[in-house]
Amino acid sequence: MGRLGIETRSSLSMHLSEYGPLPATPRRHGSEPGSLVDEVETAGLRGRGGGWFPTSRKLRAVVESSAGRGRLNRSRHPVVIANGMEGEPASSKDAGLLASSAHLVFDGISAAAATVGATNAFLAIHRDSPVIPTLLKALDERHAARLDPLAIHLVTPPARYVASEESALSHWVGEGVATPVYPDRPFQKGAAGRPTLVQNVETLAHLGLIARHGGAWFAELGAPSAPGSTLVTVGGAVRDAGVVEVPTGTPVRQILELCGGATEPVRGYLTGGYGGGWVAADGFDTTAWDPESMRTAGAVIGASVLWLIGESTCPIDEMARVAAWMAGESAGQCGPCVYGLPSLSDDVHQLATRHADAADMARLERRLSLVSNRGGCKHPDGTARFVSTGLAAFADEVALHLDRRCSVTARGQGPAAMPVPPARLALVDVSGRDFE
Amino acid sequence: MSTDDTVATLLLNPTLCDGRGMCHDAAPDLIELDEWGYPLLPGHTLRADLTKGQLKAAEDATHACPVLALHIERRR
Ligand SMILES: Cc1cc2nc3c(=O)[nH]c(=O)nc-3n(C[C@H](O)[C@H](O)[C@H](O)COP(=O)(O)O)c2cc1C
Ligand code: SF4
Ligand code: SF4
Numbered sequence: 001m002g003r004l005g006i007e008t009r010s011s012l013s014m015h016l017s018e019y020g021p022l023p024a025t026p027r028r029h030g031s032e033p034g035s036l037v038d039e040v041e042t043a044g045l046r047g048r049g050g051g052w053f054p055t056s057r058k059l060r061a062v063v064e065s066s067a068g069r070g071r072l073n074r075s076r077h078p079v080v081i082a083n084g085m086e087g088e089p090a091s092s093k094d095a096g097l098l099a100s101s102a103h104l105v106f107d108g109i110s111a112a113a114a115t116v117g118a119t120n121a122f123l124a125i126h127r128d129s130p131v132i133p134t135l136l137k138a139l140d141e142r143h144a145a146r147l148d149p150l151a152i153h154l155v156t157p158p159a160r161y162v163a164s165e166e167s168a169l170s171h172w173v174g175e176g177v178a179t180p181v182y183p184d185r186p187f188q189k190g191a192a193g194r195p196t197l198v199q200n201v202e203t204l205a206h207l208g209l210i211a212r213h214g215g216a217w218f219a220e221l222g223a224p225s226a227p228g229s230t231l232v233t234v235g236g237a238v239r240d241a242g243v244v245e246v247p248t249g250t251p252v253r254q255i256l257e258l259c260g261g262a263t264e265p266v267r268g269y270l271t272g273g274y275g276g277g278w279v280a281a282d283g284f285d286t287t288a289w290d291p292e293s294m295r296t297a298g299a300v301i302g303a304s305v306l307w308l309i310g311e312s313t314c315p316i317d318e319m320a321r322v323a324a325w326m327a328g329e330s331a332g333q334c335g336p337c338v339y340g341l342p343s344l345s346d347d348v349h350q351l352a353t354r355h356a357d358a359a360d361m362a363r364l365e366r367r368l369s370l371v372s373n374r375g376g377c378k379h380p381d382g383t384a385r386f387v388s389t390g391l392a393a394f395a396d397e398v399a400l401h402l403d404r405r406c407s408v409t410a411r412g413q414g415p416a417a418m419p420v421p422p423a424r425l426a427l428v429d430v431s432g433r434d435f436e
Numbered sequence: 437m438s439t440d441d442t443v444a445t446l447l448l449n450p451t452l453c454d455g456r457g458m459c460h461d462a463a464p465d466l467i468e469l470d471e472w473g474y475p476l477l478p479g480h481t482l483r484a485d486l487t488k489g490q491l492k493a494a495e496d497a498t499h500a501c502p503v504l505a506l507h508i509e510r511r512r
């Protein structure tokens with residue numbers, strides 16, 4: 001039984017009998033000693049949306065940015081946005097959490113809003129998400145019980161990968177355009193220019209627990225560098241694909257056991273999501289699932305995705321399909337992203353179809369070094385890491401492809417293909433309406 | 437890396453830049469162009485620390501940019 005209750009769908013009455021009421025958070029005392037911010041710092045809570053950034057620092061930054069706000073001047077009144085977009089195609093932890101434990105997430109939104117003194121709060125979710133009716137019902141229940149100090153609105157930005165990046169989300173909530181904004185950071189100048197706290201929905205669910213039980217309780221579980229429990233989406237060549245909740249620091253092998261183990265010999269893993277990175281299988285299953293241990297092992301915990309590539313699947317082929325999709329997800333604003341990602345994707349496609357030679361690989365390496373750190377958001381960096389770590393993890397397979405061969409053609413395609421949403425036409429109407 | 441020689445920082449906003457390359461024409465020794473025609477600052481990120489000797493070129497590049505994508509932040 002995990003902390004987040006992902007095993008059962010909870011109505012409000014079930015939720016309250018399981019967790020008890022949310023204690024009132026004193027308003028406008030954001031950074032004072034004994035405040036929730038202090039408890040979150042004691043807890044060591046780090047964001048579960050991919051970056052694992054310390055949540056207490058973000059809360060404090062929003063409180064500080066809102067300093068000097070007046071009662072009549074709303075321009076500095078903070079905004080809270082819960083990020084339930086789950087743009088990573090291979091991830092399903094946030095949808096699972098919202099389906100089972102929406103009230104815990106809403107508790108976290110309420111507590112966060114009270115802590116930073118927010119006057120507006122939103123939960124952002126993909127417009128085609130099947131969880132929307134559940135969320136609307138939960139909000140009705142809360143409204144009837146007068147649970148929240150402010151209205152929480154459901155908003156549905158477009159289903160684009162970068163629309164869930166935090167500045168894009170703030171942009172959409174403020175102005176109805178879901179493209180990333182540079183260089184303003186949301187905690188200073190976010191939705192409609194106001195200090196904006198963007199947190200992943202799982203982060204907020206943990207916050208709902210910290211508000212009840214305190215930071216010391218939270219930190220009793222998990223790895224000291226990133227305490228607590230975490231949801232993991234496990235997929236690919238695994239018997240029981242799905243979402244599990246484990247203490248941070250749980251060895252990969254144990255996570256795999258919870259999912260019934262691999263269905264075939266594993267040659268590598270994608271960790272973190274499509275904006276994460278690949279690792280070769282050798283010895284990786286002893287790695288602990290926390291940001292520090294993963295980094296040491298050359299992996300990325302990111303959005304907490306663990307995807308297994310079995311020996312019956314060609315990893316180069318998978319990389320080519322995903323890279324093409326990522327290239328099409330550029331928001332069309334920055335040259336190194338608009339032109340660089342399709343170039344990367346073309347190179348990987350050439351390799352996958354066994355038309356590449358050593359000179360093409362040299363060009364790919366050069367391009368990989370030219371797209372990172374040059375975009376308005378980290379989308380190109382994630383895509384470049386996806387490709388570069390894949391080339392390294394599957395160096396043998398790369399060599400075979402350069403030799404016009406592939407280790408799996410004889411056995412055909414594997415059963416567990418990586419999910420890739422329908423392609424968009426890159427470079428066509430890039431600033432077009434599908435970001436609005 | 438910021439050092440004692442740093443007098444200012446050159447900042448590029450990639451969401452504004454449209455790759456016309458006028459910054460490179462104005463300051464070819466400071467700003468290169470990548471294969472797609474977009475500017476590469478020293479260090480290949482969106483900020484480059486400038487020595488006193490580079491400041492003039494950075495100013496020329498900044499003034500040449502038609503969309504105000506370049507910006508110089510002075511050291512206090
Ligand atoms: C291209 C891109 C896509 C992202 N997609 C998501 C997403 O779908 N869900 C999410 O929670 N965070 C996503 N993030 C991270 C957010 O920008 C942000 O860091 C996060 O929501 C903050 O929450 P946290 O501090 O609670 O982790 C994305 C980032 C990038 C660069
Ligand atoms: S890097 Fe790409 S996705 Fe990010 S803001 Fe620029 S064009 Fe948009
Ligand atoms: S002059 Fe301005 S718009 Fe043109 S390439 Fe240089 S920075 Fe970009």
